[in-house]
Amino acid sequence: MNQNILYKGWRIKWSSLFFFCILFLSSFPFSNSVLAVSISPLRQTISIDPGTQETVKIEVTNDTQEEKIFIPSLDAFSTNGGSNEIHFGKNDEALAWVDSTQKEYTFAPGEKKEIPFxxxxxxxxxPGAHYLGLFVSERSGRGQIGAQGRVGSLLFLYVSGRIEENVSLDSxxxxxxxxxxxTVFINAQLKNNGTIHIIPVGNVQAKKKDCVDYFEELNTEKKKIFPHTSWQWEKEFPLKNCxxxxxxxxxYVQYGLSKQTMIQSLSFYYFPPAFxxxxxxxxxxxxxxxxxxxxxRKGKK
Known part of the structure; x- marks a missing residue:
């Protein structure tokens, strides 16, 4: 059974956006230990109006005692099935909106400088959210082709305006x-059909009349559902009280900046082994x- 809840008309506000992004960013460790280079900040967020432009910068430090040449690059990411694991290589139209001002930058030993995008x-x-990585990689030495590794900063880019929060209960x-x-097995699957990531919260309970036999809070890890991805919850539990x-x-599920809710029920019969x-x-x-x-009786006849 699909239950689509569509919310339009929510204007992104900086206060709400900042709080939402702090929750989002806190669960994404992003290492820059691949190369002898330091990058700051590791994560940043920006909201831009359509038809305008902005510049974001990453501060890069050459931590070696040698001159290095770094090449800036860009990638898009998502998560898989609502997990907190980042997967790069995603197709995103925003990749065409961002460009570095130079193709490469030369760093003296220990030098620190900003690279603008x-x-x-x-x-x-x-309007909606785009999830990008701003990278630098070390140019290979003479006689070699390509670049060696890459490190970078996560960029959460929001196109301001009216966002769409559209979540369906697919299962x-x-x-x-x-x-x-x-034991009883329950499966639920939510899909984010909107233009911004969400963090679903809520609970599930199994009860017989007024007797609650099972209760659990949903998504206590605050996992995110990216646009056009799904989040699945499964649970197996015994009934023993009712x-x-x-x-x-x-x-019961609540999600989004607008605190939309959805409620769905199902029924089953339970008989214990002794019965x-x-x-x-x-x-x-x-x-x-x-x-x-x-x-x-037949013998008497």
Missing amino acids: TIIIPNDAQ FTTNKKLYFGG GMGLYRVTL VIISFVGITVLIILSFIFYKK
Whole structure:
């Protein structure tokens, strides 16, 4: 069952954006230990209006005792399935909006200097978020081709305007509708169809009437769902407090700057192992007694 919730008309404000990005940035370690070079800042955020341009800079320090030539470059990243692991090599239109002013920079031993990147946002750019990496790599020595390694800074680029927060509940299921003991398995999958990343929070609970047998907070690690990616939650748990009968599982999710919510429920029946065994024995005994009674009655005739 799909449940689409679309929110338009939310103007990005610097206060909300700053708080949101601090949460986002805190969970992304980004190492610059590949080369003997230091880069600062490791992460930065900027919001730009369509049809305008800005310049962002990274401060690069040559930590060696030799002259080095560094080449600036650009890449886009995303995360996989809502995890906090960064994957570069993503296609993003924003790669065409950013350019360095020079093709290479020469650094004396121990020298520190800033490398600028110019960002030009097209007039028709749609509001939303873009996730880029601003890199430098060391140029190979004479007689060699290419560059050696790369280190960089994460850039969270927001095109300001009206953003779209659109999340669908693509899946919310149990693997059975009737449980005879054992554990209950629940699966939920959210997809971010919007233009900005979200951090879903909420809870899931299983209850029989007013008796809550299972309760758990969702996404306590504050994992993010990037635009056009999915987040999946799976849980297996035993029922032990409320006995047999009809159970209702309710999923509550809140997400986005606008605090949108979605609620979805499903039901299943649960019978504990003891009940199954007793029922089986009882039915078996009843069948045997019925057969004996039938034989005796037939013998009297």
